[in-house]
Amino acid sequence: MGELFNMQAEIYLQALSDSVTEKNPEQWAETAHKLKGMASFVGAERLCEVCETAEVTHTEFYQNAAQILPDIKKETVAVAQALQAYIRKVKEEV
C-alpha cells in the first residue's frame, strides 16, 4: 500500500506541477480531486483538506495554485513518510 501510495502520489504531484506550468485549471482540479480520494483511503485528513481547497478554488486558479502546490507537496511527503513508518511498525510486530 505504501509503495502504491508513493507511486501514485508522484504521478499526481507531477500532474499538479504541470497544470500550474501549463496554466490548466481543469487538470489542476481533476488531479487535486484524485489525490484527495487517495489520501482519504489512508486517513490523511490534512492532505484531504488541502486538496479540497485546491479543487474548489480552481476558479481562482491563477492566483492560488502556485501558493497551494507547496502545501500539497509538503503534506503528501508527510503522509508517505507516516505510511512507511506505519508499515514498518506493523511488519516488526508481525
Add this chain to the structure above:
Amino acid sequence: MDYLPNLRLDTKDPPKVPPSDNQDLWRALHFQFQDLPEGTDEEKLARKIYKIFESLNGQFYYHPRAGITVHCKMPDVIIIDDIIYKIKNLIKGDYMCRMGEQWIMPNGVVSLQFLFSPSSLEQQKLSQEFIMQEKLKRPNDVIMLVEDDLFARNIAKNALKSKFKVVEVTDGAKATQEYLSNSPDVLFLDIHLPNKKGHVILKEILEVDPQAYVVMLSADAAEDRVMECLKIGAKGFIAKPFRGEKLYDYIRKCPTIRVYC
C-alpha cells in the same frame, strides 16, 4: 423435433454472392451488417467474416433477432473458439459478435447461434436477453470496477478477487462497451472519470440493460451528481474512502450473484 422454425428470411434479393455459393450465409451477413453497399469497408469486413464462417462447412440460416445460425457436424470446441476469436478481432469497435444458443440435434448435428449487432446503443437493445443469459450461464460471478484511481481500484480488487472474477476499466470512454462485452453481475462505477463521466455511462448502460446492477463511487457524497445517478437508476452509492465490506453489502443484494459472500 423442429429446430429454428421459419428461420429463413426472404424479404430481399441477396447481394452479389462472393466466389463460393453459400447464399444463406452471405445473405445473413448482408442483413446483419445493415444492407451493405458494395465496396464499402463493411462489405469488405463481411467478406472476411464470410471466409471465416465458411471454414465451418455447415448450413447457414438467418433471422433478424436470432442472428446467424449454423448447423454443422459436431465441431471441435477449439475450432469454434478460434472462429469467435478471429471474428471478434475483425469486428472490434464497430460491431459486436455474441455466441447465442447452442443445441445438439438428435442426428448429431450441432446448431450454433451467432448474433452480430452494430455497436450503436439502439441496436444493442436487441441483445438484452443475451446479457441475462450470459450472467446465468457462466461459472463465475463477475464484478466490474470502472475507476481511474489505481489506489481505489486496488483496494476494491483485493477485497473481491478471492470470490469473483474482477474486470477493471480505467477509461470512461470504454466503460459501456466493456460492460456489454463482460455483462458483469455488479458494476462499481466511479463518477469522476476521464473522457466520459459516470452518470453518462450509467444512462448508456441502463438504456441497453435496464436490469443492470450499478453502484456509484465518489469522493463527494454531497455531490449533485450522486443524487442524479440514483434518480437515473443506480442501485446505490458508496463514498470514498470505502472498505471491502461496503462493496459486499451491495453485492449480496444483487439478484444474479450466486456465490455465498
